[in-house]
Amino acid sequence: MTFSLWNRQKRESELEEELQSHLRMAVEDRTGRGETQDEASGAVRRELGNIGLIKEVTREMWGWASLERLMQDVRYGLRMLLKSPGFTAVAILTLALGIGANTALFSVVNGVLFNPLPYPHPEQLVWLAASKQNFATGSISFPNFLDWQKNNQTFTSMGLSRGYSYNLTGLGEAEQLRGRLISSEFFAVLGVHPAMGRSFAPGEDAIGAAPIAMISGGLWKRKFGSLPEILGKSLTLDGKGYTIVGIVPASFELSLGGFHDIDVYVPIGQWGNPLLPKRGAGLGFHGIGRLKPGVTIEQARADMERVTQGLAAAYPDTDKGIGAGVFSLKQTMVKDLRVFLLVLLAAVGFVLLIACVNVANLMLARSSVRRREFAIRTAMGASQARLLRQLLTESLLLASTGGTIGLLLAGWGTNVAIAELPVTLPRAAEIGLDGRVLFFTLLITLACGIFFGLGPALKSARPNLHDPLKEGGRGSSGSRHRAQGVFVVVEMAMALVLLIAAGLMIRSLSALWNVNPGFDSHNLLTFGVALPPSMNMADPAAIRAALRRVDQELATVPGVQSVSLSWAATPIVSDDEDLFWIEGQPKPTSDNDMNMALSYVVEESYLNVMRTPLERGRFFTAEDDENSSRVVVVDDSFRKQYFGDKDPIGQHIFLTNKGGARGDCWRGWARKTVGSGF
Amino acid sequence: MSPRYRNRIELLQGTLDLLILETLRWGSQHGYGISQAIRTNSGDILQVDTGSLYPALHRLERQKWITADWKVSENKQRVRVYRLTAGGKKQLESERSRWAQVSDAIAGVLNPAKRSEA
Numbered sequence: 001m002t003f004s005l006w007n008r009q010k011r012e013s014e015l016e017e018e019l020q021s022h023l024r025m026a027v028e029d030r031t032g033r034g035e036t037q038d039e040a041s042g043a044v045r046r047e048l049g050n051i052g053l054i055k056e057v058t059r060e061m062w063g064w065a066s067l068e069r070l071m072q073d074v075r076y077g078l079r080m081l082l083k084s085p086g087f088t089a090v091a092i093l094t095l096a097l098g099i100g101a102n103t104a105l106f107s108v109v110n111g112v113l114f115n116p117l118p119y120p121h122p123e124q125l126v127w128l129a130a131s132k133q134n135f136a137t138g139s140i141s142f143p144n145f146l147d148w149q150k151n152n153q154t155f156t157s158m159g160l161s162r163g164y165s166y167n168l169t170g171l172g173e174a175e176q177l178r179g180r181l182i183s184s185e186f187f188a189v190l191g192v193h194p195a196m197g198r199s200f201a202p203g204e205d206a207i208g209a210a211p212i213a214m215i216s217g218g219l220w221k222r223k224f225g226s227l228p229e230i231l232g233k234s235l236t237l238d239g240k241g242y243t244i245v246g247i248v249p250a251s252f253e254l255s256l257g258g259f260h261d262i263d264v265y266v267p268i269g270q271w272g273n274p275l276l277p278k279r280g281a282g283l284g285f286h287g288i289g290r291l292k293p294g295v296t297i298e299q300a301r302a303d304m305e306r307v308t309q310g311l312a313a314a315y316p317d318t319d320k321g322i323g324a325g326v327f328s329l330k331q332t333m334v335k336d337l338r339v340f341l342l343v344l345l346a347a348v349g350f351v352l353l354i355a356c357v358n359v360a361n362l363m364l365a366r367s368s369v370r371r372r373e374f375a376i377r378t379a380m381g382a383s384q385a386r387l388l389r390q391l392l393t394e395s396l397l398l399a400s401t402g403g404t405i406g407l408l409l410a411g412w413g414t415n416v417a418i419a420e421l422p423v424t425l426p427r428a429a430e431i432g433l434d435g436r437v438l439f440f441t442l443l444i445t446l447a448c449g450i451f452f453g454l455g456p457a458l459k460s461a462r463p464n465l466h467d468p469l470k471e472g473g474r475g476s477s478g479s480r481h482r483a484q485g486v487f488v489v490v491e492m493a494m495a496l497v498l499l500i501a502a503g504l505m506i507r508s509l510s511a512l513w514n515v516n517p518g519f520d521s522h523n524l525l526t527f528g529v530a531l532p533p534s535m536n537m538a539d540p541a542a543i544r545a546a547l548r549r550v551d552q553e554l555a556t557v558p559g560v561q562s563v564s565l566s567w568a569a570t571p572i573v574s575d576d577e578d579l580f581w582i583e584g585q586p587k588p589t590s591d592n593d594m595n596m597a598l599s600y601v602v603e604e605s606y607l608n609v610m611r612t613p614l615e616r617g618r619f620f621t622a623e624d625d626e627n628s629s630r631v632v633v634v635d636d637s638f639r640k641q642y643f644g645d646k647d648p649i650g651q652h653i654f655l656t657n658k659g660g661a662r663g664d665c666w667r668g669w670a671r672k673t674v675g676s677g678f
Numbered sequence: 679m680s681p682r683y684r685n686r687i688e689l690l691q692g693t694l695d696l697l698i699l700e701t702l703r704w705g706s707q708h709g710y711g712i713s714q715a716i717r718t719n720s721g722d723i724l725q726v727d728t729g730s731l732y733p734a735l736h737r738l739e740r741q742k743w744i745t746a747d748w749k750v751s752e753n754k755q756r757v758r759v760y761r762l763t764a765g766g767k768k769q770l771e772s773e774r775s776r777w778a779q780v781s782d783a784i785a786g787v788l789n790p791a792k793r794s795e796a
Contacts, residue, residue, distance in 0.1 A: 022732075022758050025710040048728050
């Protein structure tokens with residue numbers, strides 16, 4: 001039977017007419033038997049009972065009754081809500097905020113924790129690192145990686161990469177690009193295909209191969225207007241020409257440290273670093289891998305254990321104690337965020353609960369105003385179930401309006417929330433309102449509607465007919481007050497829990513803020529500088545002269561108080577380690593037995609710039625240059641670890657990496673500049 | 679729906695359907711006429727409640743066992759007249775035989791001696 005308003009109205013009037021004719025005939029029969037008109041119609045009405053109810057029961061037989069009743073309830077509910085706009089606005093706003101916050105946060109949780117990675121068969125993807133003595137996720141050396149690739153039996157493919165920034169010249173203004181050195185298979189591991197052109201072929205990542213590069217869709221658009229003729233063109237990076245062979249899709253995103261906003265990808269072998277072919281070198285490379293179908297992470301770990309033990313036996317000098325770390329790629333990406341996000345979700349869940357209790361309280365307060373209405377409806381033949389349904393319809397109307405507004409808030413608020421989070425969220429680009437989020441919103445909306453509607457509805461649907469009609473809606477009922485009391489208690493309890501949790505969070509936050517990082521970050525600026533490509537072949541003296549000129553130029557900028565060039569120093573953008581031994585102790589036979597320490601290369605003004613106090617002795621001066629005797633400054637924890645109670649001042653240590661003024665290394669060492677001003 | 683009406687409908691459902699269909703077997707009739715016929719034919723014992731009659735009529739109509747038309751009665755009144763359909767006739771047959779079974783069965787229970795003789 002099709003539902004149409006016209007059809008329904010026709011049937012409605014026909015039913016009315018049918019019952020009226022029944023009435024008339026019954027009265028006629030009675031008057032025919034000699035009763036007066038009044039007696040007859042009174043008796044017939046008594047006999048008939050509640051005409052409204054007869055109609056309703058009959059209507060139910062038409063088949064569309066439930067839908068029709070729902071429409072009626074909705075219409076009535078809307079009318080009631082519009083009649084008290086203040087209550088409606090407050091309730092809807094409260095719910096919208098609660099549902100909106102929950103939807104926004106759930107969409108973050110959904111995007112970051114629940115959704116699979118946006119690559120084919122994401123469950124096969126792992127993150128690879130070299131595990132060393134005190135370092136579970138150390139970097140993998142290029143030669144070791146090549147052997148891992150060759151000797152493993154559980155991986156379909158493996159890729160290696162590290163970040164590198166390039167100076168792009170020859171295309172308008174010179175520009176520093178975020179780049180990535182990658183092995184040939186890198187994109188194949190992820191299952192990402194170039195938007196145009198090709199990715200690197202096996203062997204093209206070898207040292208000495210021809211210089212080629214892939215660029216991001218973003219750079220392609222920005223610098224080349226997305227013209228297809230770009231393939232085969234040359235790109236000048238750090239003064240060297242690279243042939244562009246492929247475009248990485250603009251949508252490509254890998255939420256691993258340092259992997260965002262990459263504009264140029266270059267095969268590993270193109271890196272001019274003399275340490276690249278060294279098996280023992282830690283150059284910041286980490287890997288990704290794709291497991292063969294059906295292989296578990298445990299099996300892969302066992303397999304890699306075998307591979308690395310073989311390498312340790314073959315190259316004890318460099319590989320002794322080096323294992324392979326195999327970790328789920330997704331878990332590596334979201335790491336500690338799981339707990340953080342779930343705690344946040346629980347917190348906004350509490351907020352929603354409080355919102356619900358608030359609205360329930362409002363409904364309850366309003367139900368006392370509406371007692372007369374319910375009493376009249378009951379007297380007119382409305383059943384309890386009917387009243388309950390009506391009230392639930394109203395609360396669901398409120399909830400769904402709140403939910404819709406909340407959804408809009410969330411759609412806008414999610415991005416704001418991501419920006420406001422104190423951590424850079426991995427997979428941020430994958431966060432959005434998808435089917436699962438919408439389902440979640442629908443679910444909490446319904447749950448809210450029932451949660452805050454049912455209590456008050458149960459109270460109101462059992463009206464005491466007598467009092468409200470007699471007293472005109474005045475008077476109070478003890479049970480209603482009891483229910484309100486329960487709501488208030490629940491609300492206070494939850495608010496208290498939230499308050500305590502918020503207090504604790506604020507305390508931890510202020511504790512974090514008050515952690516002394518060892519320097520004064522106030523008015524401190526840091527940025528990178530690079531010398532022009534023409535300096536690539538310059539001798540060390542010319543490079544030093546150029547860097548000193550950079551120093552001087554920066555120092556003349558108005559407002560700048562002090563300047564220090566630094567390499568790998570706090571604030572750390574990249575780190576550098578030195579192997580060393582202490583004078584008076586025998587020189588260790590292999591690198592593995594050396595002591596290792598983070599090392600900074602800085603200028604004499606560094607402590608000044610960072611406002612870091614000197615404990616004892618002296619810091620560098622302008623006289624400590626390339627011609628003077630070499631000096632180092634150590635920190636307190638270094639002193640405690642290696643000298644104990646002995647006074648370290650005047651002692652000697654041997655650094656293996658900085659034995660001489662190796663010009664080709666110095667070039668890189670002065671990239672990062674720390675300046676303080678304003 | 680109040681319990682009062684619900685109970686009656688449920689109690690009478692099968693039987694009321696049978697009575698309505700049987701009444702209509704003798705010719706088309708309006709609601710009031712049906713209730714009067716049942717009352718008269720049962721010797722004033724069965725009084726069909728209006729609150730049960732019209733829901734039952736509308737349900738039977740929906741099940742296509744009866745159809746309804748508006749006609750003008752002898753008293754020049756517009757009345758809704760119900761008529762048995764072919765499907766309704768079949769339904770009536772099966773309801774009749776079911777009723778016969780039930781009443782035999784009940785008679786048997788109430789009168790065990792008679793059953794053992796048979």
